[in-house]
Amino acid sequence: MVRLIDAQVSYADHIAFSGFSLEVKKHESVSIIGRSGCGKTSLLYAIAGLIPLSKGTVALAEGSESCSIMFQQDRLLPWRKVIDNVLLGMKPGHETHAMELLGEMGLGHKAHDYPKQLSGGERQRVALARSLVRKPRLLLLDEPLASLDEQNRERMQEVIASVVEDHGITLILVTHNIQEAIFMGSRILLMTDEGITFERKNPYHRLPEFRTTDEFFALERELRSRLGGTA
Amino acid sequence: MRYVHPVLIVVLSWYVLALALQSPIVPYPHLVFSHLAESLIAGTTFMHLFHSLYRILTGMAFALTFAIPTGMLAGRFKKLDHMVSPVLYLLYPLPKIAFLPVFMVLFGIGDLSKIILIAVIIFFPAAITIRDGIREIPTQYLELARAFHLKPAEVIREILWPAVLPRIFSSLRITVGISLSVLFISENYAARFGLGYYIMNNWVMAQYVGMYSGIVLLSLLGLGLYALIDFCERLAIPDAAR
Numbered sequence: 427m428v429r430l431i432d433a434q435v436s437y438a439d440h441i442a443f444s445g446f447s448l449e450v451k452k453h454e455s456v457s458i459i460g461r462s463g464c465g466k467t468s469l470l471y472a473i474a475g476l477i478p479l480s481k482g483t484v485a486l487a488e489g490s491e492s493c494s495i496m497f498q499q500d501r502l503l504p505w506r507k508v509i510d511n512v513l514l515g516m517k518p519g520h521e522t523h524a525m526e527l528l529g530e531m532g533l534g535h536k537a538h539d540y541p542k543q544l545s546g547g548e549r550q551r552v553a554l555a556r557s558l559v560r561k562p563r564l565l566l567l568d569e570p571l572a573s574l575d576e577q578n579r580e581r582m583q584e585v586i587a588s589v590v591e592d593h594g595i596t597l598i599l600v601t602h603n604i605q606e607a608i609f610m611g612s613r614i615l616l617m618t619d620e621g622i623t624f625e626r627k628n629p630y631h632r633l634p635e636f637r638t639t640d641e642f643f644a645l646e647r648e649l650r651s652r653l654g655g656t657a
Numbered sequence: 658m659r660y661v662h663p664v665l666i667v668v669l670s671w672y673v674l675a676l677a678l679q680s681p682i683v684p685y686p687h688l689v690f691s692h693l694a695e696s697l698i699a700g701t702t703f704m705h706l707f708h709s710l711y712r713i714l715t716g717m718a719f720a721l722t723f724a725i726p727t728g729m730l731a732g733r734f735k736k737l738d739h740m741v742s743p744v745l746y747l748l749y750p751l752p753k754i755a756f757l758p759v760f761m762v763l764f765g766i767g768d769l770s771k772i773i774l775i776a777v778i779i780f781f782p783a784a785i786t787i788r789d790g791i792r793e794i795p796t797q798y799l800e801l802a803r804a805f806h807l808k809p810a811e812v813i814r815e816i817l818w819p820a821v822l823p824r825i826f827s828s829l830r831i832t833v834g835i836s837l838s839v840l841f842i843s844e845n846y847a848a849r850f851g852l853g854y855y856i857m858n859n860w861v862m863a864q865y866v867g868m869y870s871g872i873v874l875l876s877l878l879g880l881g882l883y884a885l886i887d888f889c890e891r892l893a894i895p896d897a898a899r
Contacts, residue, residue: 476803491806501801505819505898514815515805540897560805 427452427564427596428473433482435468442468444481446621452487452563455590455597455631457611459604459653464617466600470495470566473598486564494562496570500553502541509537512556520559527555531585547578551585558589565590567599571606580637583609587632604649608642609634616652624652660880684866693870706874708850712768713840713882716775717829723776724783725825729817731784732791742788749781754839757846766847774843775836783828790824791817823899826890833882837875852878 427450434444443465450456460466471477473484474495486493502511512524528534531551541549550570557565567586571579583606590597599610600617607614612631616624628645630636668686675683696702731738731745753774760770794817802812844853852875859867 474804476800495804497797497801497804499797501797503798503801503816503819505822505894506815515802515807515811540895542897542899556805 427454427487428598429483429485429487430469430473431483433469433472433484434480435465435472435477436480443617443619443621446482448615448622450596450598452596453594455610455612456599456615457607457613457628458598458600458615458617459602459607459649460600460617461653462602464619466602466617467498467568469617470568470598470600473564474566488563492563493566494557494560494564495566495568496553496557498569498572500541500549502549502552502556504541507538507540508533508544508552511541511552512559514556516559523561524555524559527558528552530589531555546574547582550574550578550582554582554586554589558593558595561593562595564596564598567597567601567610569601569603572601572603579603579606580609580634584634586610591632604646604653605637605642607649608645609637614649616649624649681863681865684869688866689869689873692866693873696867696870702855702870702874704850705852705855705871706878708768708848709840709844709852709875709878712771712844712851713775713836713878715768716772716836716840717779717832719772719776720779720783720832721825721829724780724828725787727780728784728787729791729813729821732788732821733817738788745781745785749785753778754842757843761847771840771843771848771851775839778839779829779832779836782832783825786824786828786831787821790821794820819894822893823890826886826893829886830883833879833886837879837882841875 428448429450430446430448433446433448435442436444446465446469448469458466458469468477472479473486474493475490476495502508503514506514508528509521509524512528513520516524525534525537528537531554533548533551533555536544536548541552544552550573553570570586571582574582586597587610589595597610599607601607601610608628609631611628614626614628615622626645626649630639630641630645636642671683671686675685693702727741731741756777757770757774760773764770764773798816798820799812802816807815840851841853841856844851845857848854852871856868856871856875859865859871
């Protein structure tokens with residue numbers, strides 16, 4: 427689905443990451459954790475085609491149109507109603523699908539409100555609907571829940587997990603939240619300045635009841651120690 | 658209702674001044690208002706009001722027709738901005754009223770020269786404000802446009818235009834006052850209609866009550882224009898969409 431080979435992204439004053447290789451298979455959910463500034467966001471932007479690679483290659487099996495990104499901030503346009511935000515850049519004919527998605531997110535009744543009239547959690551759900559209305563085969567999530575409180579964050583993780591499963595979407599999530607990475611990722615990667623330094627299959631992903639088990643906390647401890655303390 | 662207090666303060670101060678001076682050059686407000694009402698009922702001042710309104714609205718429309726694309730392009734493309742901005746900075750501070758004789762020679766002594774003068778005066782602050790508005794659009798919106806593969810026309814329609822619209826209304830509000838001043842001066846030359854002509858004609862004939870009713874009308878024209886701009890802004894940008 428996605429293949430990066432020896433990829434590098436450099437800015438005028440620093441290198442975000444270099445010598446980075448990654449392969450993500452269809453229907454896989456990959457969580458990438460790492461410290462701030464290790465290049466996680468740049469990696470997602472490079473996959474989405476928002477920034478060019480300075481070295482190496484990135485290939486999406488179904489082309490860049492098959493990929494949709496959800497940003498750290500909801501980036502809803504304040505002058506467009508909820509439904510119009512969801513339909514941003516879409517050709518006419520997707521209104522029913524957009525309304526269905528908003529309904530799935532529990533926001534059908536807010537379709538004609540403006541973003542200003544929504545709570546933080548609702549705004550993120552609209553942003554998710556906007557990413558999904560394009561029927562992506564690959565969904566890139568750049569710490570999309572960082573601004574939410576614990577309760578909303580867990581609820582949104584479950585919403586995303588169920589939508590991804592129902593729609594058969596391949597997922598790449600970058601986050602600095604270890605619990606989120608464990609819940610969302612069938613594979614967890616640890617990204618540092620040296621590239622991927624640790625990788626682990628996670629059979630317990632998308633299981634809400636797993637959040638309070640010893641295995642969950644053990645995995646969290648392991649990842650935290652590999653990350654070197656606070657992520 | 659929000660204009661009641663300011664109007665009361667102005668009228669009260671005016672009464673105090675008229676009482677203190679006891680001179681025909683500052684007549685009592687009630688004399689002016691009754692003269693204004695009579696002339697409006699008789700229809701003698703409507704043509705002046707209409708001509709002034711026509712000149713200022715057409716001038717605004719002309720100015721925005723050129724200022725919007727200039728400001729948007731300069732704000733969006735740095736290379737173009739490097740060429741356009743120095744020209745704007747060079748010409749903006751010039752007192753454009755000084756060019757009225759030139760405009761009268763080039764565009765005739767009728768309405769066109771007055772309209773173009775108003776348009777030129779509004780153009781510079783409007784273009785600069787719009788350019789700055791485009792520059793200040795958060796890059797995250799433009800990133801969003803790229804992520805969702807918006808075409809250039811869609812970027813203008815869905816992001817640039819709505820983002821800069823409040824700036825356009827601000828620039829209009831800023832320029833209404835100066836436009837009215839310029840309108841007043843320009844209507845003193847080769848004009849038979851317009852509030853500027855009406856005021857000065859009454860002054861020449863020492864009809865101070867008539868002169869003041871023209872001044873009140875000019876002030877009401879300004880108030881009406883501000884109210885119109887506010888109304889259009891509320892219509893174009895609902896409160897919840899800001």
